[in-house]
Amino acid sequence: MNEIDPKRLPQHIAIIMDGNGRWAERHAMGRVLGHRKGAHAVRSTVKACRRIGVRCLTLYAFSMENWLRPRTEVRALLSLLEDYLETETGEMMAQDIRLTAIGNLSSLGEPISRKLAESIARTAENNGMVLNLALSYGGRDEIVAAAGRIASDVVAGTIVPDQVTKELFGRYLYTTGLPDPDLLIRTGGECRISNFLLWQMAYTEFYFTEVLWPDFRERHLLRAIVDYQQRERRFGLTSEQLKA
Numbered sequence: 001m002n003e004i005d006p007k008r009l010p011q012h013i014a015i016i017m018d019g020n021g022r023w024a025e026r027h028a029m030g031r032v033l034g035h036r037k038g039a040h041a042v043r044s045t046v047k048a049c050r051r052i053g054v055r056c057l058t059l060y061a062f063s064m065e066n067w068l069r070p071r072t073e074v075r076a077l078l079s080l081l082e083d084y085l086e087t088e089t090g091e092m093m094a095q096d097i098r099l100t101a102i103g104n105l106s107s108l109g110e111p112i113s114r115k116l117a118e119s120i121a122r123t124a125e126n127n128g129m130v131l132n133l134a135l136s137y138g139g140r141d142e143i144v145a146a147a148g149r150i151a152s153d154v155v156a157g158t159i160v161p162d163q164v165t166k167e168l169f170g171r172y173l174y175t176t177g178l179p180d181p182d183l184l185i186r187t188g189g190e191c192r193i194s195n196f197l198l199w200q201m202a203y204t205e206f207y208f209t210e211v212l213w214p215d216f217r218e219r220h221l222l223r224a225i226v227d228y229q230q231r232e233r234r235f236g237l238t239s240e241q242l243k244a
Contacts, residue, residue: 004052004222008229010182012056013049014204016196017042019188019212026212032076037214039080043088046131048218050095052225056130056178060196064104064138081135082112089119096128102174103137132178139198146172175200183228185221187213205231 017038024034042059049057062077069077092099099119106113116135149172153159159168170176180200184193189210193201207224209216 004225005229006053009053010205010225010228011054012058012179012181012183013054014058014060014181014184014197014201015045016060016184016186016188016194017213017216018186018190020214022188023212023214031073034214035073035077035080039084041213041216042084044218045216045221046088046097047095048221050097050129052222054129056132058102058132058134058175058178058181058197060134060137060194062103062135062137063195064136064141065195067107067136078108078112081108082115085112085115085119089122092119092123092126092131096126097123098126098128098130099123099133100130100178101133101135102142103135104141105135107136130178132175134196137174137196139193139195142174143199170199173199180204183207183224185209185224187211187216187220203233205233 020034020038021031022034023037024031027034045059046057061081066077067074089099091097101116101120105116108116146169150159150164150169154161154164175197180202181197181204184197184201184204185207186193187209189208191208193206197204205228207227209220209224211220
């Protein structure tokens with residue numbers, strides 16, 4: 001594998017961590033154990049991104065649709081999130097990582113919402129990397145919520161309709177203040193984005209891998225980055241315009 005170019009790193013990587021359940025089935029384990037193995041992959045990926053120099057990592061940790069899964073699996077996923085916040089906040093402090101979260105966070109309930117808020121506050125001054133967790137998140141829900149807040153501000157007279165631009169709309173999204181993802185990685189072999197960052201990924205490069213999330217290692221991350229660096233990102237322009 002070619003070496004990555006540190007000058008051309010994707011500044012924001014988003015990951016759809018797919019395949020925990022299938023990994024568990026292949027290893028004759030329950031789905032909950034598959035999610036626990038997936039949590040190990042989260043830890044190693046966060047550390048690898050920090051070491052390499054990625055500025056922002058967004059993980060699709062719990063979607064709005066995940067609430068429809070069996071109750072025992074939902075409880076297990078939320079318990080894993082709680083465990084992660086308890087065990088990894090200290091590591092985030094040591095690694096200068098700032099934690100943020102996007103989604104319908106109020107639906108997570110206590111004590112997770114409280115622990116999440118505590119971890120976010122504790123790491124707020126860190127600036128080595130941003131770890132952004134998408135929790136109880138749906139891309140369409142985010143866009144609808146943003147449109148609703150804009151409509152409320154129009155009614156209140158804070159803004160007028162002619163002021164609504166793409167840039168203004170972006171400031172009403174959960175991800176305001178974060179750059180759009182340069183690279184999306186989806187594990188598990190599926191080739192779709194599953195209602196994830198629909199607005200933000202207008203010009204994101206997609207990388208799909210058959211590797212199931214619990215098996216995802218630093219070498220797989222590096223392979224995705226090398227593939228990204230071999231692409232020409234034109235943003236609607238021609239190659240000749242980019243060279244001019």
